[in-house]
Amino acid sequence: MSSDQDKLIAESVEKALQGDMDAINNIEDRVTRSKAKAALVKANREAKAAVAEETPRAEKSKAEEAPQAEQTFAAQVAVALEKKFPGSLDTEDVNGHIQMKGEQWYEAAQYLRDNPDFLFDSLQCVTGYDYGTSEDLEVRYNLHSMTHHHAIEIRIKIDRNDSKIPSVEQVWRIGDWFERETYDMYGIEFVGHSNMTRILCPEDWAGWPLRKDYETQEMYHGIVVPKVKDGWE
Structure with a gap:
C-alpha cells in the first residue's frame, strides 16, 4: 500500500x-x-x-x-446553622446528615426553608427511631429543595421519658400527617401541632408500637390481640 x-x-x-x-x-x-x-x-x-x-x-x-460531595454540603449547612443559631448543633461530626438539638428546631426549620442558599421547600419524610430501651429516641427529617435540587437530613435526639419536640407543621404543611404517624408509632409529641392525635391506631390504643420496649396489650375492647410477629422483623 x-x-x-x-x-x-x-x-x-x-x-x-x-x-x-x-x-x-x-x-x-x-x-x-x-x-x-x-x-x-x-x-x-x-x-x-x-x-x-x-x-x-x-x-x-x-x-x-458522591458521598464526599454530600458530606461537604452537609458541612456547609451545619456551619450556616451554627452561625445563625449558636449552640444548636448536637455534634460537630457531620456524616451526610446534621445532628441538631431540639430547642431551636422550629426557627431553624424556617431558616432552612427561606434562606436563598438552601430553599428547602419540600419536607419529604419525618420518621422516628428508637436506639434501645434505655437509650434516646430520635426524629429524622428529610428535606429537599425543588429549586436547587439538593437534599439534607436533620436528626434530633430526644429523651424517651420526655419525648417532645417542636412541630414544623406550620413550616411545611405536609408535616401534619408525618408528625401524627411518628407520634402514633413512637409516642413523640410534636408541640404546637394543630391536631396531635393518632392516625393509624385507635385513639385509645395502649402504647407505641415501634418503640423497642413496646408490649402488645392482651385485649382491646374484648378482642384478643394477636402477638405473633413472624416475618415482621
Missing part, C-alpha cells in the same frame, strides 16, 4: 467517524474504498472498546465522589 493510499484512507476514515460517509463512498478505486471501509469498522470497534473500558472507571469515580 502506497503512502498516498494510506493517507487517503486515514483522512477518509477520520471524516467518516465525524459523520461524513461520502468521504469513503466517493473513493473511486474499489480496492482502496474496501480497505477504507475495513479501517472504519476497526476504528469504530476500538472506539467502543475504549468507551466500555472508561465507563466503569467514570462510574466508580462518581460513586467515590
Whole structure:
C-alpha cells in the first residue's frame, strides 16, 4: 500500500467517524474504498472498546465522589446553622446528615426553608427511631429543595421519658400527617401541632408500637390481640 493510499484512507476514515460517509463512498478505486471501509469498522470497534473500558472507571469515580460531595454540603449547612443559631448543633461530626438539638428546631426549620442558599421547600419524610430501651429516641427529617435540587437530613435526639419536640407543621404543611404517624408509632409529641392525635391506631390504643420496649396489650375492647410477629422483623 502506497503512502498516498494510506493517507487517503486515514483522512477518509477520520471524516467518516465525524459523520461524513461520502468521504469513503466517493473513493473511486474499489480496492482502496474496501480497505477504507475495513479501517472504519476497526476504528469504530476500538472506539467502543475504549468507551466500555472508561465507563466503569467514570462510574466508580462518581460513586467515590458522591458521598464526599454530600458530606461537604452537609458541612456547609451545619456551619450556616451554627452561625445563625449558636449552640444548636448536637455534634460537630457531620456524616451526610446534621445532628441538631431540639430547642431551636422550629426557627431553624424556617431558616432552612427561606434562606436563598438552601430553599428547602419540600419536607419529604419525618420518621422516628428508637436506639434501645434505655437509650434516646430520635426524629429524622428529610428535606429537599425543588429549586436547587439538593437534599439534607436533620436528626434530633430526644429523651424517651420526655419525648417532645417542636412541630414544623406550620413550616411545611405536609408535616401534619408525618408528625401524627411518628407520634402514633413512637409516642413523640410534636408541640404546637394543630391536631396531635393518632392516625393509624385507635385513639385509645395502649402504647407505641415501634418503640423497642413496646408490649402488645392482651385485649382491646374484648378482642384478643394477636402477638405473633413472624416475618415482621
